[in-house]
Amino acid sequence: MLALVDLNGWKLDQLKAVGPQLRIVLRSRIIRNDLRPMSRLSEPELAKEYGVSRQPVREAFITLVNEGLLEVRPQRGTFVRRIDFEAVLNARFVREAVEADIVRKLAATGNSDLISDLRAQIKLQKSVPEGSPERFIELDERFHITLARAAGFAKAWDYLEVIKSQMDRVRFITFEEFQISKLIDQHEKIVDFIEQKTVLRAEEAMRSHLREILNSLPRVQDLYPDYFENSRDISGEI
Amino acid sequence: MLALVDLNGWKLDQLKAVGPQLRIVLRSRIIRNDLRPMSRLSEPELAKEYGVSRQPVREAFITLVNEGLLEVRPQRGTFVRRIDFEAVLNARFVREAVEADIVRKLAATGNSDLISDLRAQIKLQKSVPEGSPERFIELDERFHITLARAAGFAKAWDYLEVIKSQMDRVRFITFEEFQISKLIDQHEKIVDFIEQKTVLRAEEAMRSHLREILNSLPRVQDLYPDYFENSRDISGEI
DNA sequence: ACTTGCATACTTCCATACAAGTCAACACTT
DNA sequence: AAGTGTTGACTTGTATGGAAGTATGCAAGT
Numbered sequence: 099m100l101a102l103v104d105l106n107g108w109k110l111d112q113l114k115a116v117g118p119q120l121r122i123v124l125r126s127r128i129i130r131n132d133l134r135p136m137s138r139l140s141e142p143e144l145a146k147e148y149g150v151s152r153q154p155v156r157e158a159f160i161t162l163v164n165e166g167l168l169e170v171r172p173q174r175g176t177f178v179r180r181i182d183f184e185a186v187l188n189a190r191f192v193r194e195a196v197e198a199d200i201v202r203k204l205a206a207t208g209n210s211d212l213i214s215d216l217r218a219q220i221k222l223q224k225s226v227p228e229g230s231p232e233r234f235i236e237l238d239e240r241f242h243i244t245l246a247r248a249a250g251f252a253k254a255w256d257y258l259e260v261i262k263s264q265m266d267r268v269r270f271i272t273f274e275e276f277q278i279s280k281l282i283d284q285h286e287k288i289v290d291f292i293e294q295k296t297v298l299r300a301e302e303a304m305r306s307h308l309r310e311i312l313n314s315l316p317r318v319q320d321l322y323p324d325y326f327e328n329s330r331d332i333s334g335e336i
Numbered sequence: 337m338l339a340l341v342d343l344n345g346w347k348l349d350q351l352k353a354v355g356p357q358l359r360i361v362l363r364s365r366i367i368r369n370d371l372r373p374m375s376r377l378s379e380p381e382l383a384k385e386y387g388v389s390r391q392p393v394r395e396a397f398i399t400l401v402n403e404g405l406l407e408v409r410p411q412r413g414t415f416v417r418r419i420d421f422e423a424v425l426n427a428r429f430v431r432e433a434v435e436a437d438i439v440r441k442l443a444a445t446g447n448s449d450l451i452s453d454l455r456a457q458i459k460l461q462k463s464v465p466e467g468s469p470e471r472f473i474e475l476d477e478r479f480h481i482t483l484a485r486a487a488g489f490a491k492a493w494d495y496l497e498v499i500k501s502q503m504d505r506v507r508f509i510t511f512e513e514f515q516i517s518k519l520i521d522q523h524e525k526i527v528d529f530i531e532q533k534t535v536l537r538a539e540e541a542m543r544s545h546l547r548e549i550l551n552s553l554p555r556v557q558d559l560y561p562d563y564f565e566n567s568r569d570i571s572g573e574i
Numbered sequence: 575a576c577t578t579g580c581a582t583a584c585t586t587c588c589a590t591a592c593a594a595g596t597c598a599a600c601a602c603t604t
Numbered sequence: 605a606a607g608t609g610t611t612g613a614c615t616t617g618t619a620t621g622g623a624a625g626t627a628t629g630c631a632a633g634t
Contacts, residue, residue: 353586353587353588354587354588355587355588383589388588388589389588389589389590390588390589390590391587391588391589391590392587392588395587409596410594410595410596411594411595411596411597412595412596412597413596
């Protein structure tokens, strides 16, 4: 018997519980804008698509609703939520606050192993060809996780992950918008200041790094107004 | 027909969707230590208790697992998770970071309406009799929400709420441990510094206020070692 | 032409049945 | 008496059927 069902490039392991797997798959598809805002996701349709029953699909929906990625309107349908401008701003704020404190702590204590690890990661980041931002996003993720772990707050990053999805959706839409090299420079500065143990500078470097999305956000919203929930136009009212 | 089913003091509105209601009820019961750590929650049992089928119960379970309050071991049972010491520390860290930034922003801008609102709330807090900490926790919650809202980050508080449940469980266990008057004094200082627009002092006041739980945590863990996941004993290994 | 009413085909939500794993008690063998 | 195998009553995971609400297209009336 085949343990793996491959559909749309996403595989499902039929031996483990299906619900949680679907949650991850759908979550990823939404964040990566494979499932577009406003598009409809019907339970029976997805169930058929993945070769399972409606119940696990439904359970995946529930968690995605809690993460603000789906909206289920009873007896009407389930839809991919448009990006909530407010949610993005709030998520960014939370993330800045937390990561600023993480960097603070790191710069105060200092750790040479950490520094060399980070430097190696930055070298990797520089090796990413300009044309493949997906790879960079992956490395960027790893960079920030490393900081959180080193500060002794790995779980705090887990909390952030849920929040961060709101920001990531924007990143995956804009993609070519952000200049990788600029972000890498900022990473470098953060590491520099941590190494020098200049707490305030390190903190400020992280803060401005995480404020970067604020620059692209208005442009993105202009380019893809339909993807956003709180656009100026109110045409989308029911 | 009766729209309300009252069981164990928790009411269920049969007209709205049952799943989300159960989520709230069970969440509350866990945080308030009505459902104790390690205790077993079987789906059919709760279903019967609330007069619904297993499915909504199950859906409530899923979100509570995501919040780290339940643990479901397939084919074995569903259990109230013990309090994860690490999770508490991480949650506290995140909360301090976020609320520090909130206070920072408030102290920088200033708002007289906010100040008088907060002062009124503090007056209310003072009127709480020493013997009823539940009421104080409620007011404390409101105090912090007010700050978040005023800073324009209401949604950030929603995120915190999920995280905060880990801390709240500790609070509801220790209960008489913390001295209300001390906390109120800290509230007062926070408001004072916001009013005076002394940003650093306000921030520091909030930080030390939120560090308060660190004082009681070791004592609580000593008093109720069975309630914690990362106690020194490793007997609970599977 | 335009509105109104209804039939139909959807949707989610809940209830129920079945499948598969786990655990404990008990009978049986050694 | 100690160990082993089996049975049966549990658990959660999945599948499926029905209930209630919603949108849509069409026919009939104004």
